Amino acid sequence: MARQARSEGDRHSVAPDDRAQPEKGLPAAVVARLTIYLRALNSFLADGVDRVSSDALAEASGVSSSTLRKDLSQLGSYGTRGVGYEVENLLQHLSAALGLTRDWRVAIVGAGNLGRALARYGGFGTRGFDVVALLDTDPQIIGNEIGWLRVTDAANLEAVFERTRANMAVLALPASVAQSVCDRVVAAGVRSILSFAPTILQVPPGVTLRKVDMATELQILAYHAQRGESGGESGQPSAAAAHTQAHDDAARHRGPSA
Amino acid sequence: MARQARSEGDRHSVAPDDRAQPEKGLPAAVVARLTIYLRALNSFLADGVDRVSSDALAEASGVSSSTLRKDLSQLGSYGTRGVGYEVENLLQHLSAALGLTRDWRVAIVGAGNLGRALARYGGFGTRGFDVVALLDTDPQIIGNEIGWLRVTDAANLEAVFERTRANMAVLALPASVAQSVCDRVVAAGVRSILSFAPTILQVPPGVTLRKVDMATELQILAYHAQRGESGGESGQPSAAAAHTQAHDDAARHRGPSA
DNA sequence: TAGATTGTTAATCGATTAACAATC
DNA sequence: TAGATTGTTAATCGATTAACAATC
Known part of the structure; x- marks a missing residue:
């Protein structure tokens, strides 16, 4: 006899919704992108570059410069108008924001x-x-x-x-x-x-x-591959599948109240 | 002069919406969740469950039942009101939607x-x-x-x-x-x-x-761990970090025109 | 100064949630 | 029928983008 799946109550729905709200925290999508910026900055550092514009960093990271500046501005004001960001300095601040200054x-x-x-x-x-x-x-x-x-x-x-x-x-x-x-x-x-x-x-x-x-990653790739095919290899660009860095940005985290 | 909105005479009310649109494709966040549902359904199947409600499947997948139903409804109408979804049937449709019916x-x-x-x-x-x-x-x-x-x-x-x-x-x-x-x-x-x-x-x-x-994953964990600490281990729930399944949902894909 | 580029605002876009009518 | 649960709508919430004033 097939059992009917039941909702099993809530394993952890208690959620006192304590309302104290000490600090909002960065959106998950922003945190994910910070790790990308970190990597791009390290690469600039390795290349001896010591100053970047939001445009350059955004391009290296695969995001728009608008998004980049918005993200960074949530951490503080670490750039200089008319000049850009100091690579090493920004690296420090990003590391600190991500909690990477400890072991x-x-x-x-x-x-x-x-x-x-x-x-x-x-x-x-x-x-x-x-x-x-x-x-x-x-x-x-x-x-x-x-x-x-x-x-x-x-x-x-x-x-x-x-x-x-x-x-x-x-x-x-x-x-x-x-x-x-x-x-x-x-x-x-x-x-x-x-x-x-x-x-x-x-x-x-x-x-x-x-x-x-x-397995999950390959399944997601399969979805896009399947879509990209229908248009044929005839170079029809509007039929092309999505492209470019699809990191695992925007991971969803439910707050303690969920 | 702006044209006055016309009442359009209700010639053919339920506009079939067959816009030219070669097909919009599912939002990335939805595709990512489909893979989770797939896994949860396989697990139900393995347990001999052959029918699930949106509530049960949502709980097993770590999403809200609202989100689940919305997601599934984008693929078609594969449930039965008052009853739920047939596990095997839904599994078929999800696999097809994800392009998993081929090798x-x-x-x-x-x-x-x-x-x-x-x-x-x-x-x-x-x-x-x-x-x-x-x-x-x-x-x-x-x-x-x-x-x-x-x-x-x-x-x-x-x-x-x-x-x-x-x-x-x-x-x-x-x-x-x-x-x-x-x-x-x-x-x-x-x-x-x-x-x-x-x-x-x-x-x-x-x-x-x-x-x-x-490295990226650990950095994201570090961010949350750092945040979760300030409140101390005193069991203060509002200080707790986010929790629960943080899959790599919502991967961003830029369109071919980018 | 003139040119460059940030930080921020407002507008747009998209995704989630709540609620409920449809319907099994 | 009465109860259950889907499919869908409208409201809310959040994230991205474009644009520009601030300012180096």
């Missing part, structure tokens, strides 16, 4: 193919993120050395998180165990989670979960 | 740690995506067998893409070579690219590029 301690849970690849990916893109632990349940894998780390037993997850004072977790797990491990990670006090597990996860309010998933 | 041939360029992990990740999340090639430039790696595949020489990229008729590419490359390889992939005729390279890439109109990047 974050990341534990990777799951040392399969993907977990190991992530652990070995030393640079971690930008400095500021230290991988402090790599956990797995497989006895064949526990104890192995990957990069700088030794794989520890996920059975001791709580102890490992406490010892390493990990405050971010990356989940590189099969879908089947992702939710239960996620729950343990949350119970261990972690409030920032990045999941590569191909499944929807539920977390309580106050925990930020982001999700990266190749 | 896509994916070439992975870069067989380093990440590329190998992606190649081995056989299931590829959902069926419909066949990995047809895995390329690298490293002589130490070329010829190795990874999963079902043998690593081929990226020097022959064009030939390999033609032979395998790859129509999607996954870039798992260092930033330094990403743009030039990307250009070659585009020149080879691929119009759908998923990049894991930690750099901003430029592609011409008509090519859809999506980007996945751990």
Whole structure:
């Protein structure tokens, strides 16, 4: 007999709507773009450029200069009219706004193919993120050395998180165990989670979960590819699919009142 | 003189709205959510559930039922008032809308740690995506067998893409070579690219590029973590950071005229 | 100064939500 | 029928764009 799916009440709808409203916070779309600007600025810095206009930075970032200036103006007034922005200075302010001036301690849970690849990916893109632990349940894998780390037993997850004072977790797990491990990670006090597990996860309010998933990305590509085809390869531009940097901007976060 | 609005005589009231418009396409945010619904529906299906209400599906997907119904109604009228949606039926329609009823041939360029992990990740999340090639430039790696595949020489990229008729590419490359390889992939005729390279890439109109990047994700987490802290761990809910599934919805695509 | 470019405003555009009539 | 739930409309909310006054 097929069960009827029920709405299961609310797992976390309590939402005291406390109204204190201390600070609004940046819109999610803006935060996502700040990371792009950061990368573009680093690239300018590496090229020895020490000053950029909003036009140049916007072009390098793939956004309009209007959007760029609006975004930056939400952080403060870090440019000079008639001149532009100092690369190094703006980099500082962006880093500060994103919370990158401190170190974050990341534990990777799951040392399969993907977990190991992530652990070995030393640079971690930008400095500021230290991988402090790599956990797995497989006895064949526990104890192995990957990069700088030794794989520890996920059975001791709580102890490992406490010892390493990990405050971010990356989940590189099969879908089947992702939710239960996620729950343990949350119970261990972690409030920032990045999941590569191909499944929807539920977390309580106050925990930020982001999700990266190749299947999803390919599905979205498929949608656009399908659309781009109908017009034929005849060069008809109006039939062409969308293009250009489609980062994961505008990630939606529901506020604590949701 | 502005023409007076005419009452238009109600000749044919329910204007079929068959505007010239070659088809507007779904908003990016909607497409992203469709992939989530797809996953949630598959999970219901696996649980033997064969009918869901918008409420139940919305909850499982982490969206409001209003949004869910609005999204689905853009595809057509696939529910039954008073009853709900048939899981299998809706799954069909979503798959069709996303272009998942055909097979896509994916070439992975870069067989380093990440590329190998992606190649081995056989299931590829959902069926419909066949990995047809895995390329690298490293002589130490070329010829190795990874999963079902043998690593081929990226020097022959064009030939390999033609032979395998790859129509999607996954870039798992260092930033330094990403743009030039990307250009070659585009020149080879691929119009759908998923990049894991930690750099901003430029592609011409008509090519859809999506980007996945751990550094970016961690930076966004850092922003929220930083915010969530000021209130202290004292359980003050209004100080809590955002929470819940933050998929990469709402990816921005600029139109071909940009 | 004259030229350049920011920061900001107002207008536009798009997406989400609430509510309810349609209808199974 | 009475109850349930969709599909859709109108209202709200938020984000992007264009334009320009401020100002270096």
